Amino acid sequence: MSKIHIRNGHLIDPLNQRDRQGDIFIAAGKIIAIDKAPDGFVANHEVDASGCWVFPGLIDLRARLREPGQEHKGTIASESHAATSAGITTICMPPDTLPIIDTPAVVELIHRRAEAAGQAKVVTLGALTVGLKGEHLSEMVQLQQAGCVGMTNLHYPILESQIMRRAMEYAASNGITVFINAEDEKLAGSGYAHEGQVSTRLGLKGIPETAETLAVSRKLMLIEQTGVRAHFCQLSTARAVQMIKRAQYDGLRVTADVSAHQLHLTEMDIGFFDSNCHVLPPLRTQRDRDGLRLGLQEDTLSAICSDHQPHDRDAKLAPFGETEPGISALETLLPLSLRLVEEGVLTRSDAIARLTCQPASVLNLPVGSLKPGHAADICIFDPAQRWHLSEDEMVSQGHNTPFIGWEFNGRVRQTLVDGKIIFSRQA
Amino acid sequence: MKQQDIQLDSEGRLRHFLTIDGLKRQTLVDILDTAENFSTVGSQNVKKVPLLRGKTIINLFFEPSTRTRTTFELAAKRLSADVLNINISTSSASKGESLLDMLRNFEAMFCDMFVVRHQTSGAAHFIAEHVAPHISVINAGDGSHAHPTQGMLDMFTIRRHKKEFHNLSVAIVGDILHSRVARSQIHALNILGVPDIRVIGPDTLIPKSADNLGVHVYHDIRAGLRDVDVVIMLRLQRERMTGAMLPSEKEYFQCYGLTPDKLALARPDAIVMHPGPINRGVEIASSVADGPQSVILEQVTNGIAIRMAIMSMTLGRSPVSDKEGV
Numbered sequence: 001m002s003k004i005h006i007r008n009g010h011l012i013d014p015l016n017q018r019d020r021q022g023d024i025f026i027a028a029g030k031i032i033a034i035d036k037a038p039d040g041f042v043a044n045h046e047v048d049a050s051g052c053w054v055f056p057g058l059i060d061l062r063a064r065l066r067e068p069g070q071e072h073k074g075t076i077a078s079e080s081h082a083a084t085s086a087g088i089t090t091i092c093m094p095p096d097t098l099p100i101i102d103t104p105a106v107v108e109l110i111h112r113r114a115e116a117a118g119q120a121k122v123v124t125l126g127a128l129t130v131g132l133k134g135e136h137l138s139e140m141v142q143l144q145q146a147g148c149v150g151m152t153n154l155h156y157p158i159l160e161s162q163i164m165r166r167a168m169e170y171a172a173s174n175g176i177t178v179f180i181n182a183e184d185e186k187l188a189g190s191g192y193a194h195e196g197q198v199s200t201r202l203g204l205k206g207i208p209e210t211a212e213t214l215a216v217s218r219k220l221m222l223i224e225q226t227g228v229r230a231h232f233c234q235l236s237t238a239r240a241v242q243m244i245k246r247a248q249y250d251g252l253r254v255t256a257d258v259s260a261h262q263l264h265l266t267e268m269d270i271g272f273f274d275s276n277c278h279v280l281p282p283l284r285t286q287r288d289r290d291g292l293r294l295g296l297q298e299d300t301l302s303a304i305c306s307d308h309q310p311h312d313r314d315a316k317l318a319p320f321g322e323t324e325p326g327i328s329a330l331e332t333l334l335p336l337s338l339r340l341v342e343e344g345v346l347t348r349s350d351a352i353a354r355l356t357c358q359p360a361s362v363l364n365l366p367v368g369s370l371k372p373g374h375a376a377d378i379c380i381f382d383p384a385q386r387w388h389l390s391e392d393e394m395v396s397q398g399h400n401t402p403f404i405g406w407e408f409n410g411r412v413r414q415t416l417v418d419g420k421i422i423f424s425r426q427a
Numbered sequence: 428m429k430q431q432d433i434q435l436d437s438e439g440r441l442r443h444f445l446t447i448d449g450l451k452r453q454t455l456v457d458i459l460d461t462a463e464n465f466s467t468v469g470s471q472n473v474k475k476v477p478l479l480r481g482k483t484i485i486n487l488f489f490e491p492s493t494r495t496r497t498t499f500e501l502a503a504k505r506l507s508a509d510v511l512n513i514n515i516s517t518s519s520a521s522k523g524e525s526l527l528d529m530l531r532n533f534e535a536m537f538c539d540m541f542v543v544r545h546q547t548s549g550a551a552h553f554i555a556e557h558v559a560p561h562i563s564v565i566n567a568g569d570g571s572h573a574h575p576t577q578g579m580l581d582m583f584t585i586r587r588h589k590k591e592f593h594n595l596s597v598a599i600v601g602d603i604l605h606s607r608v609a610r611s612q613i614h615a616l617n618i619l620g621v622p623d624i625r626v627i628g629p630d631t632l633i634p635k636s637a638d639n640l641g642v643h644v645y646h647d648i649r650a651g652l653r654d655v656d657v658v659i660m661l662r663l664q665r666e667r668m669t670g671a672m673l674p675s676e677k678e679y680f681q682c683y684g685l686t687p688d689k690l691a692l693a694r695p696d697a698i699v700m701h702p703g704p705i706n707r708g709v710e711i712a713s714s715v716a717d718g719p720q721s722v723i724l725e726q727v728t729n730g731i732a733i734r735m736a737i738m739s740m741t742l743g744r745s746p747v748s749d750k751e752g753v
Contacts, residue, residue: 196635199635200637200640202549202572203569203610204549208635273552317527318525318526318527319549319569319570320547321548
């Protein structure tokens with residue numbers, strides 16, 4: 001394996017509180033030294049990173065790659081390529097594939113295909129209950145042994161509180177983190193937009209704030225009782241952030257994340273039925289958006305994820321309520337997060353932390369840092385390059401995004417995974 | 428965000444008619460004036476004008492309708508257009524053909540206008556965004572979003588009885604939450620300058636941000652009807668009774684049904700309107716529906732003139748715009 005010397009980059013490594021010029025030395029897929037070359041190191045490849053920022057590859061806590069089962073929307077190869085083109089080196093995939101990730105065989109299949117694709121690393125969440133049906137506990141230990149980094153039932157209901165409790169107890173006794181998408185399925189009903197001004201004006205079926213807050217409060221009670229380590233995914237309301245903050249203050253082992261689009265868009269962006277703004281949980285109010293940003297500042301929300309959901313064209317070609325929810329979001333994760341730095345919400349180092357070491361700690365994986373000994377998963381970013389998102393240039397198979405035409409400052413130049421330059425953008 | 432004024436052409440003229448939301452006051456007045464010109468056509472010996480001769484209009488109804496479809500058809504025929512009625516039941520739509528494929532097929536038949544009714548909010552906008560550029564789209568009701576021709580015919584009816592809008596109190600009673608008619612009426616009343624618009628119903632039937640629509644919310648019908656000039660009753664869909672929206676028809680009628688004693692709280696010259704079809708004994712007492720203050724059947728008649736006006740204006744053939752052209 002080649003030895004690489006990345007020279008003269010501005011290294012940003014929040015975990016090690018490093019934010020200054022430096023060099024990185026890589027051998028056998030790992031970072032072996034920072035600043036000073038080890039004795040006898042002879043690079044067979046040099047990367048000049050002058051003027052660039054160099055930080056750990058991003059860890060995305062939620063991206064659907066659509067394989068197996070929905071390859072017309074995306075494949076492990078196409079979407080993991082989109083990820084590396086956007087500086088993401090580890091992707092955490094939820095279990096709602098077809099077949100569902102509730103047996104070790106599916107986990108192994110995904111790992112094999114991800115390896116064959118040779119792009120970003122792909123890790124999986126297993127189904128908390130068999131078939132995500134909320135009835136029987138899945139074989140969590142076997143799934144964990146096969147490589148699942150946690151369990152989740154996504155937004156699929158577990159109608160019996162006793163089953164939810166048992167699932168949490170079982171996960172807790174095996175050191176498994178439970179990932180929770182908080183939604184009260186009865187209050188959410190068949191809704192597809194925030195119940196508020198816009199749903200009122202356009203006659204869209206609403207999802208009230210309480211669909212999230214009620215679910216968060218019920219889950220928090222069970223987390224407290226069972227002592228399970230839990231992570232709340234893609235919160236959308238300011239009030240839920242306050243509830244998590246309170247729970248953390250009370251000593252519960254809970255963390256939470258937010259998707260990048262929720263930090264920039266509100267219900268108003270639906271305009272006249274823009275189906276690219278059909279997401280679940282729905283885009284909410286300005287107040288919620290500000291509350292999510294505050295939660296990020298205060299570190300109540302420790303990670304920003306993409307909640308990537310690529311679609312085929314037809315999935316979005318229908319009246320708003322009949323379209324499929326979600327945004328093709330891998331390629332805007334880093335740009336939208338860095339925009340928060342421009343807008344004064346986060347420092348640059350904090351923004352990078354919420355994309356690297358902090359999600360790594362949620363997954364309990366040894367990635368997301370530039371420490372010697374760690375895998376050389378690295379993003380080299382040119383802050384001077386201005387660009388705007390266009391459909392033609394998107395790498396993901398899904399082009400469904402409301403951010404087409406947005407202008408961004410800075411772009412990924414190179415991405416390394418395990419010390420290999422997987423992606424290079426031609427200047 | 429998508430372009431907001433998709434229903435207007437580059438010179439601000441109506442190209443589609445999808446919603447009243449966002450239109451200018453003058454546009455609404457033009458529609459009412461044009462409809463006034465057309466209102467005598469129905470009583471002539473030959474009930475036709477040749478404005479849309481040679482044009483083909485397709486009524487595309489994804490939801491059953493009698494009144495709206497019939498008045499659209501009559502309106503088109505009185506303008507001398509060729510009309511095709513297509514009723515697409517949910518069963519045939521579920522054969523798997525997408526809405527867009529269906530549209531392409533009808534486009535291939537060289538038509539000039541789609542009149543669309545659909546069960547999903549935003550369907551008319553979606554179709555307008557995707558049709559060939561020479562085709563106009565008229566929204567004949569989409570989900571809970573809008574029913575703008577109904578809204579305009581109601582304004583026409585109000586203007587005939589009340590002349591001015593700027594001094595009126597108007598009450599809309601019933602299921603506002605699910606009503607596309609109410610939304611279109613509320614936009615039209617606001618744009619035309621009605622200072623006091625009230626919506627009356629229990630919270631289960633009032634959208635959560637109703638205040639943002641520019642209305643006052645009343646839960647007590649007796650307080651809400653006091654001294655109003657216009658009472659608009661909405662149809663209560665039977666299926667609302669089966670869920671948890673309301674306890675029973677009987678209790679609904681007792682609380683919100685329009686009876687003579689409740690109507691007596693309004694101004695003595697108040698008119699009573701209803702978009703139809705009415706549920707006697709559920710939202711309105713027969714004695715009120717058939718009484719002297721009711722203008723419910725006039726609304727139906729006025730629907731033809733309003734639809735003639737909107738069809739001719741969107742296809743660029745209104746008598747008003749022709750006059751301007753001279």
